[in-house]
Amino acid sequence: MKLDVLNSKILKCLQENARLSNAEIGRRVGISSPAVSERIKKMEDLGIIEGYKAIVSPYEIGYQLKAIITLRAFMGKLKPFLEKVKTYDEVINCYRITGDENIVMEVVLKNNKHLESFIDQLITYGESKTQIVLSRVIKQKEVAPLK
Incomplete structure (x- = not known):
């Protein structure tokens, strides 16, 4: 489906605030609420x-650390890790990537001791590198439709 201008505007509204009513989105993009709902x-x-x-x-819910952890999986450990990572509550985003490392994870942790314990769990799967996040420069930007 190629996105038309109206669908692009609707997506922008939803990405900014998914709790907007269809009526409000309709007012912003210039169509009726039922038309918004259908689209x-x-x-x-x-x-x-x-x-x-x-x-x-x-x-705000008690985590003190956010970190980016990369993992270079040992031979034969990547597939088992891809299943195991789904069970870690600490991992909020995980990507399989190209390059020297196989995995990039964004994790949230209670404190340094929790970080140490989490890294200890990763050791069986490969070599990890950890970077502590100091601040977020861009907050989940909207995905702009292709033109």
Whole structure:
């Protein structure tokens, strides 16, 4: 599906605030609420809109650290790790990548002791490198439709 101007505007509204009513989105983009609903449903059905969720601040619920951890998996350990990583509550994002490392993870942790314990779990799968996140420069930007 090629996105038209209206669908692009609807996506922008939803990415800024997914709790906007269809009526409000309609006012912003210049179409009726039922038309917005129909377009959103079609984009959901096509997989353009993957879902909706609340974005929670890890710091406000008790996590003191956020880190980026890369992993270079040992021979034969990548596939087992790809299954195991799904069970780690600490991992909030995980990517399989090209280059020297195989995996990049974004993790949230209670404190330094929790970080140490988590790294100890990774040792059986490969060599890890950890960078502590000091601050976020860009907060989950909207994905702009291709032109």
